[in-house]
Amino acid sequence: xxxxxxxxxxxxxxxxxxxxxxxxxxxxxxxxxxxxxxxxxxxxxxxxxxxxxxxxxxxxxxxxxxxxxxxxxxxxxxxxxxxxxxxxxxxxxxxxxxxxxxxxxxxxxxxxxxxxxxxxxxxxxxxxxxxxxxxxxxxxxxxxxxxxxxxxxxxxxxxxxxxxxxxxxxxxxxxxxxxxxxxxxxxxxxxxxxxxxxxxxx
Amino acid sequence: xxxxxxxxxxxxxxxxxxxxxxxxxxxxxxxxxxxxxxxxxxxxxxxxxxxxxxxxxxxxxxxxxxxxxxxxxxxxxxxxxxxxxxxxxxxxxxxxxxxxxxxxxxxxxxxxxxxxxxxxxxxxxxxxxxxxxxxxxxxxxxxxxxxxxxxxxxxxxxxxxxxxxxxxxxxxxxxxxxxxxxxxxxxxxxxxxxxxxxxxxx
Numbered sequence: 001x002x003x004x005x006x007x008x009x010x011x012x013x014x015x016x017x018x019x020x021x022x023x024x025x026x027x028x029x030x031x032x033x034x035x036x037x038x039x040x041x042x043x044x045x046x047x048x049x050x051x052x053x054x055x056x057x058x059x060x061x062x063x064x065x066x067x068x069x070x071x072x073x074x075x076x077x078x079x080x081x082x083x084x085x086x087x088x089x090x091x092x093x094x095x096x097x098x099x100x101x102x103x104x105x106x107x108x109x110x111x112x113x114x115x116x117x118x119x120x121x122x123x124x125x126x127x128x129x130x131x132x133x134x135x136x137x138x139x140x141x142x143x144x145x146x147x148x149x150x151x152x153x154x155x156x157x158x159x160x161x162x163x164x165x166x167x168x169x170x171x172x173x174x175x176x177x178x179x180x181x182x183x184x185x186x187x188x189x190x191x192x193x194x195x196x197x198x199x200x201x202x
Numbered sequence: 203x204x205x206x207x208x209x210x211x212x213x214x215x216x217x218x219x220x221x222x223x224x225x226x227x228x229x230x231x232x233x234x235x236x237x238x239x240x241x242x243x244x245x246x247x248x249x250x251x252x253x254x255x256x257x258x259x260x261x262x263x264x265x266x267x268x269x270x271x272x273x274x275x276x277x278x279x280x281x282x283x284x285x286x287x288x289x290x291x292x293x294x295x296x297x298x299x300x301x302x303x304x305x306x307x308x309x310x311x312x313x314x315x316x317x318x319x320x321x322x323x324x325x326x327x328x329x330x331x332x333x334x335x336x337x338x339x340x341x342x343x344x345x346x347x348x349x350x351x352x353x354x355x356x357x358x359x360x361x362x363x364x365x366x367x368x369x370x371x372x373x374x375x376x377x378x379x380x381x382x383x384x385x386x387x388x389x390x391x392x393x394x395x396x397x398x399x400x401x402x403x404x
Contacts, residue, residue, distance in 0.1 A: 032322045034236035112321055119377050120234045120318035129380040161371070161390045165398075169363075169370030175321050175377065178331040188363045196367075196398025 019045035020052060024066040029109030033063065033117040064127055067114055081143040087152050088194055090143065095170060095186035102174045103181050115175060137163055144197070154199040165193040221247035222254060223271040226264050231311030235265065235319040266329055269316055283345040289354050290396055292345065297372060297388035304376045305383050317377060339365055346399070356401040367395035 023044035118125035140163035225246035320327035342365035
């Protein structure tokens with residue numbers, strides 16, 4: 001039922017779908033997931049409540065699709081990690097950009113609301129991980145693997161754990177908000193982590 | 203009003219207070235913060251709804267006090283980080299214990315619900331940080347400072363950032379649930395982080 005709307009309605013459907021995704025991300029930023037309602041989403045998107053219910057059975061389902069929507073947007077922002085041959089410079093550039101993005105209200109508020117919902121709801125959390133988190137982490141694995149081939153990272157290090165020395169502190173500090181996400185902070189993270197990953201002097 | 207109950211009611215008050223805190227932590231584990239209600243807390247605690255309202259104006263206020271309650275419990279668990287002189291062994295012991303605690307449903311479920319609520323609500327989040335997070339992180343600062351005095355950590359390293367190489371990955375992996383909190387994982391974290399903190403060979 002939900003995937004078999006009349007073909008003539010395709011354009012309208014696409015426009016409404018886009019408006020609903022946008023309205024969901026805006027509203028979850030403004031009021032948080034617990035107070036998000038389908039009524040408010042429909043009103044903000046300028047569609048009837050029944051239009052929303054035709055495609056999604058619950059606000060959780062809308063939110064999951066909105067996460068995918070945010071992912072697709074983020075893909076345009078989260079480029080591959082550059083490889084200039086200078087691992088520290090490349091990681092510093094990426095972590096500075098990530099910190100700036102995470103600090104920006106346009107991303108911070110919906111991403112924070114979604115993260116909170118995912119932490120409390122294991123099913124949604126697993127979708128956030130597979131949709132947003134792991135693809136991003138994989139970029140770090142690939143950049144560190146290239147650095148290892150170039151002799152800049154010691155052999156035998158578990159790169160999947162190693163990358164968390166970079167991303168874990170930044171992400172947790174963002175979620176907890178206990179201290180600012182400054183460039184000085186992300187630069188220090190990169191310096192400390194890379195000290196640990198570098199080959200030991202012979 | 204809330205702090206001036208009749209003296210003769212002290213014992214009953216204390217018992218009810220304790221029951222309400224326990225009920226709140228149980229219920230937030232079971233249904234999550236959004237579905238937590240004062241009615242359910244009162245029923246689970248075996249007190250009247252008015253008893254709850256006499257002391258707390260809202261479920262947010264109850265939850266904040268329950269966090270303090272959980273803190274006090276956790277203080278018995280989170281001992282100081284040992285100082286045997288072997289920094290790696292001491293940190294591995296503490297991080298293994300932390301991973302075990304975080305994986306245990308008794309702690310995992312309420313702590314996860316509280317973290318999610320704190321991430322979505324800046325006021326509650328700030329209380330979680332000052333009540334739970336920063337005191338724990340301070341223990342790492344102190345242990346790393348002792349290690350630096352013993353020549354095991356390089357001079358000039360920002361210890362407040364350095365400790366996040368240990369705690370950030372573990373906490374973020376716990377929140378996202380994307381991979382298990384094994385002892386092999388926490389041991390690897392300690393090894394990689396300490397490689398980065400150790401004094402460089404002359």
